Amino acid sequence: xxxxxxxxxxxxxxxxxxxxxxxxxxxxxxxxxxxxxxxxxxxxxxxxxxxxxxxxxxxxxxxxxxxxxxxxxxxxxxxxxxxxxxxxxxxxxxxxxxxxxxxxxxxxxxxxxxxxxxxxxxxxxxxxxxxxxxxxxxxxxxxxxxxxxxxxxxxxxxxxxxxxxxxxxxxxxxxxxxxxxxxxxxxxxxxxxxxxxxxxxxxxxxxxxxxxxxxxxxxxxxxxxxxxxxxxxxxxxxxxxxxxxxxxxxxxxxxxxxxxxxxxxxxxxxxxxxxxxxxxxxxxxxxxxxxxxxxxxxxxxxxxxxxxxxxxxxxxxxxxxxxxxxxxxxxxxxxxxxxxxxxxxxxxxxxxxxxxxxxxxxxxxxxxxxxxxxxxxxxxxx
Amino acid sequence: xxxxxxxxxxxxxxxxxxxxxxxxxxxxxxxxxxxxxxxxxxxxxxxxxxxxxxxxxxxxxxxxxxxxxxxxxxxxxxxxxxxxxxxxxxxxxxxxxxxxxxxxxxxxxxxxxxxxxxxxxxxxxxxxxxxxxxxxxxxxxxxxxxxxxxxxxxxxxxxxxxxxxxxxxxxxxxxxxxxxxxxxxxxxxxxxxxxxxxxxxxxxxxxxxxxxxxxxxxxxxxxxxxxxxxxxxxxxxxxxxxxxxxxxxxxxx
Numbered sequence: 001x002x003x004x005x006x007x008x009x010x011x012x013x014x015x016x017x018x019x020x021x022x023x024x025x026x027x028x029x030x031x032x033x034x035x036x037x038x039x040x041x042x043x044x045x046x047x048x049x050x051x052x053x054x055x056x057x058x059x060x061x062x063x064x065x066x067x068x069x070x071x072x073x074x075x076x077x078x079x080x081x082x083x084x085x086x087x088x089x090x091x092x093x094x095x096x097x098x099x100x101x102x103x104x105x106x107x108x109x110x111x112x113x114x115x116x117x118x119x120x121x122x123x124x125x126x127x128x129x130x131x132x133x134x135x136x137x138x139x140x141x142x143x144x145x146x147x148x149x150x151x152x153x154x155x156x157x158x159x160x161x162x163x164x165x166x167x168x169x170x171x172x173x174x175x176x177x178x179x180x181x182x183x184x185x186x187x188x189x190x191x192x193x194x195x196x197x198x199x200x201x202x203x204x205x206x207x208x209x210x211x212x213x214x215x216x217x218x219x220x221x222x223x224x225x226x227x228x229x230x231x232x233x234x235x236x237x238x239x240x241x242x243x244x245x246x247x248x249x250x251x252x253x254x255x256x257x258x259x260x261x262x263x264x265x266x267x268x269x270x271x272x273x274x275x276x277x278x279x280x281x282x283x284x285x286x287x288x289x290x291x292x293x294x295x296x297x298x299x300x301x302x303x304x305x306x307x308x309x310x311x312x313x314x315x316x317x318x319x320x321x322x323x324x325x326x327x328x329x330x331x332x333x334x335x336x337x338x339x340x341x342x343x344x345x346x347x348x349x350x351x352x353x354x355x356x357x358x359x360x361x362x363x364x365x366x367x368x369x370x371x372x373x374x375x376x377x378x379x380x381x382x
Numbered sequence: 383x384x385x386x387x388x389x390x391x392x393x394x395x396x397x398x399x400x401x402x403x404x405x406x407x408x409x410x411x412x413x414x415x416x417x418x419x420x421x422x423x424x425x426x427x428x429x430x431x432x433x434x435x436x437x438x439x440x441x442x443x444x445x446x447x448x449x450x451x452x453x454x455x456x457x458x459x460x461x462x463x464x465x466x467x468x469x470x471x472x473x474x475x476x477x478x479x480x481x482x483x484x485x486x487x488x489x490x491x492x493x494x495x496x497x498x499x500x501x502x503x504x505x506x507x508x509x510x511x512x513x514x515x516x517x518x519x520x521x522x523x524x525x526x527x528x529x530x531x532x533x534x535x536x537x538x539x540x541x542x543x544x545x546x547x548x549x550x551x552x553x554x555x556x557x558x559x560x561x562x563x564x565x566x567x568x569x570x571x572x573x574x575x576x577x578x579x580x581x582x583x584x585x586x587x588x589x590x591x592x593x594x595x596x597x598x599x600x601x602x603x604x605x606x607x608x609x610x611x612x613x614x615x616x617x618x619x620x621x622x623x624x625x626x627x628x629x630x631x632x633x634x635x
Contacts, residue, residue, distance in 0.1 A: 037577075038574075038575060038577055038578045038581075039578075040581060041577070045581060082582075153581040153582065157582065172574075231587075232628070233589055233625055277620060277621050279621075282621075282622070282631045283631055283632070283633070286629070286630075286631035286632040287631075287632045287633070289628060289632075290628055290629055290632045296628050297627060297628050297629030297632065298627060298628075298629060299627065300589070300625035300626060300627050300628075301625060301627075301628060301631065302587075302588070302591065302622075302625050303620050303621070303622065304620060304621050304622065305618075305620050
């Protein structure tokens with residue numbers, strides 16, 4: 001392995017691979033991506049594969065809105081030899097309580113301000129979009145057609161191949177064991193295959209970003225939270241949009257492959273690194289899914305798995321330089337939606353590090369927001 | 383040993399081996415049945431009274447070597463494909479071994495095939511002298527192989543020579559229709575573990591969860607990297623064991 005690099009990126013998920021590409025395409029030479037296992041083996045490869053713009057905070061919504069535009073032209077932009085399977089079947093966010101409906105109204109106002117074309121629709125209009133939707137108790141729904149699905153493995157693969165063509169080196173099955181600091185500046189990354197001297201490190205390790213920050217003595221306000229998911233056998237296309245019911249803690253979509261991916265959030269999930277699968281989840285998600293979408297009761301479950309959200313206190317990303325470790329940047333805290341905002345997160349961070357004009361104020365994702373004052377909490381996380 | 387490998391031991395074989403003298407006399411059945419299981423079609427099949435009726439259906443069959451004329455009916459009836467007919471009187475240097483065969487394509491008379499021992503190791507190339515169909519109801523074919531006298535008690539299986547694997551036509555992942563050629567191309571591209579191939583091509587993501595393709599892909603990786611199959615990194619084995627309906631988990635059925 002090489003002894004030095006201009007930039008060392010830790011983490012081979014969507015964020016790490018996209019940042020590698022964005023830097024390389026802007027002319028940065030000598031970039032190395034370090035990945036503990038294989039590319040997209042962490043949260044990216046375990047996510048629900050959804051891409052939505054219907055967020056409650058402006059920050060999340062802008063990143064998601066602009067990322068959708070990138071997904072739309074990604075096969076061509078990255079000259080990908082396969083297909084990222086981007087399908088814009090929309091997101092249908094259904095509401096079964098008044099309180100939730102009020103929140104949806106506020107969220108839609110934020111989205112409209114940013115030009116996101118979300119519609120507020122009646123239960124009958126929602127049923128016209130998803131015929132097997134349970135209308136019992138349904139108050140209304142919000143729908144945005146340009147939301148949808150992308151295949152996380154292929155998106156990462158597309159960034160990886162494009163970055164590799166631009167000269168980026170990828171070291172998979174390599175662990176970071178330490179960060180060397182001199183006078184408060186990063187000078188090297190220690191790995192299981194040797195040290196790499198560098199002055200710029202990007203910590204894009206998702207739920208493990210806190211572990212890396214601890215190596216330079218910084219406590220990142222981040223905690224891991226297990227989320228489980230399952231996939232069914234493939235069937236003929238019958239559900240266009242991703243259906244989200246925050247009341248049922250449920251998300252559920254049919255992928256272009258034909259299988260249904262779904263998951264539920266567990267409010268009692270402890271904060272730890274556990275990624276085992278549980279039977280309790282199978283029961284829970286089956287009950288919620290067959291309540292909201294009764295037709296699905298006949299679908300067979302093929303596989304279940306779990307992954308970790310990298311939860312930040314306000315469910316918004318943290319994009320900042322690490323205090324006390326000049327040259328070390330963190331891109332984490334995506335709180336379960338790092339994949340869908342990945343393309344633009346990478347652009348924003350790259351622009352900041354290279355001293356270019358940022359397309360939005362990156363300070364809004366800074367660590368300073370946790371020092372005091374009121375946080376703008378994201379309400380739309382499943 | 384038999385329980386672990388499926389290969390009988392030398393001692394097992396000796397218990398069912400006829401004497402040299404009996405072998406020289408002409409065709410005789412070799413019943414290589416060493417597991418006490420409830421099974422008795424051979425006793426029903428034998429019209430010579432050479433395989434005696436069993437007192438207990440779990441017993442191993444007992445053959446009367448003097449009564450057996452090597453007709454071969456028992457061979458085609460044995461569900462375990464455990465019976466062979468050896469005729470050491472064929473010539474001074476060669477013997478005939480009759481072997482049950484249940485694969486397609488069926489070898490042709492005059493074809494040269496690879497003879498295998500009980501462990502599946504190749505023993506040489508031998509000529510098929512006769513092919514006998516088991517009939518409408520019994521799909522077991524009997525293949526007559528001409529082998530050297532010294533291998534009469536060794537050759538117990540056969541493999542066709544012409545079955546070269548066609549990577550473009552050979553399906554490795556049956557759930558997702560992925561061919562050997564596609565898998566080999568991915569490995570060449572640099573996808574270096576089963577997990578990576580699974581994510582790139584969906585191999586192993588179908589209802590069987592990789593039960594068919596997992597080890598086949600492992601073999602290809604082992605070949606490519608010249609490592610033992612045991613060193614290929616296994617993917618995570620995930621629930622569920624078999625596909626079950628959401629409605630069942632929800633408790634409605």
